[in-house]
Amino acid sequence: MRVCVLISGRGSNMESLIRNADGYAVEAVISNKPDAAGLRVADGLGVQCMAEPSLDGIRDILDGMRPDLVCMAGFMRILPADLTERYCVMNIHPSLLPRYPGLRAVEQALNDGAAHSGCTVHFADSGVDTGKIIAQAAVRIEPRDTSDTLAARILEWEHRLYPGAVRWYAARLAAEGGEAPTIRGRDLQMVRTAEPERAASHAVEMGAAYVRRDGDSYIVSAEKPTTPPYVAVVSGDGVGLVLERVRRLAAPDGST
Ligand code: GAR
Numbered sequence: 001m002r003v004c005v006l007i008s009g010r011g012s013n014m015e016s017l018i019r020n021a022d023g024y025a026v027e028a029v030i031s032n033k034p035d036a037a038g039l040r041v042a043d044g045l046g047v048q049c050m051a052e053p054s055l056d057g058i059r060d061i062l063d064g065m066r067p068d069l070v071c072m073a074g075f076m077r078i079l080p081a082d083l084t085e086r087y088c089v090m091n092i093h094p095s096l097l098p099r100y101p102g103l104r105a106v107e108q109a110l111n112d113g114a115a116h117s118g119c120t121v122h123f124a125d126s127g128v129d130t131g132k133i134i135a136q137a138a139v140r141i142e143p144r145d146t147s148d149t150l151a152a153r154i155l156e157w158e159h160r161l162y163p164g165a166v167r168w169y170a171a172r173l174a175a176e177g178g179e180a181p182t183i184r185g186r187d188l189q190m191v192r193t194a195e196p197e198r199a200a201s202h203a204v205e206m207g208a209a210y211v212r213r214d215g216d217s218y219i220v221s222a223e224k225p226t227t228p229p230y231v232a233v234v235s236g237d238g239v240g241l242v243l244e245r246v247r248r249l250a251a252p253d254g255s256t
Pocket residue numbers: 007009010011012013014038073074075092093094102103105129155158
């Protein structure tokens with residue numbers, strides 16, 4: 001699968017997409033800012049780089065390349081509807097959307113006194129951080145957090161989540177024989193969190209969902225995971241009941 005990445009700045013998510021490419025290849029990086037540090041990073045990794053300030057110019061480059069997927073990675077412009085309709089476009093955002101879209105998302109969560117924030121990978125439409133959610137990772141906000149410390153912890157998860165979401169899309173595309181897959185709304189939602197309470201409440205929100213243990217965190221997904229142990233969560237279960245089942249995932253035998 002051929003991917004084009006759009007950036008505006010440092011490009012750490014772009015770098016993670018390049019370094020963790022598996023089932024896809026980043027063929028080009030386009031920045032709307034000619035002085036973006038990420039351009040030098042991409043160049044150093046041997047990926048074709050371009051600086052193009054205008055959205056019309058970016059459209060022309062994409063039309064010349066026809067990538068299977070466009071990934072916005074800290075790209076601070078809104079793409080027009082004709083582009084998000086012509087191409088499959090993903091974005092990453094440092095909050096648990098739909099909460100705190102737009103600029104200064106980390107500060108918004110802190111100022112709001114939220115207990116958690118995190119990051120979201122979603123399909124992009126022409127709104128501000130809107131579109132179907134693909135994957136989220138929740139991060140607990142600690143009392144002593146500043147926007148810098150919280151942003152840094154969220155960024156660590158961004159770097160894991162985005163390549164995972166792109167690999168997921170590549171697998172779906174391959175399964176459809178290269179045709180853009182039909183996206184079934186909440187079916188593709190996946191949430192990663194270190195906290196069993198949060199995993200349980202997401203599972204209940206998502207209806208029939210599966211929870212899998214992965215190292216220190218739990219992954220909640222609507223699709224049955226290929227790797228056990230997981231607990232199937234039946235739609236309609238209360239959070240308390242689901243929480244019991246999620247907690248049992250941490251038990252030595254690991255499954256229910
Ligand atoms: C990332 O935190 C990304 O989530 C955010 O900009 C940062 C870019 O960092 N994107 C948005 O806020 C989009 N609304 P990076 O250039 O190091 O990847």
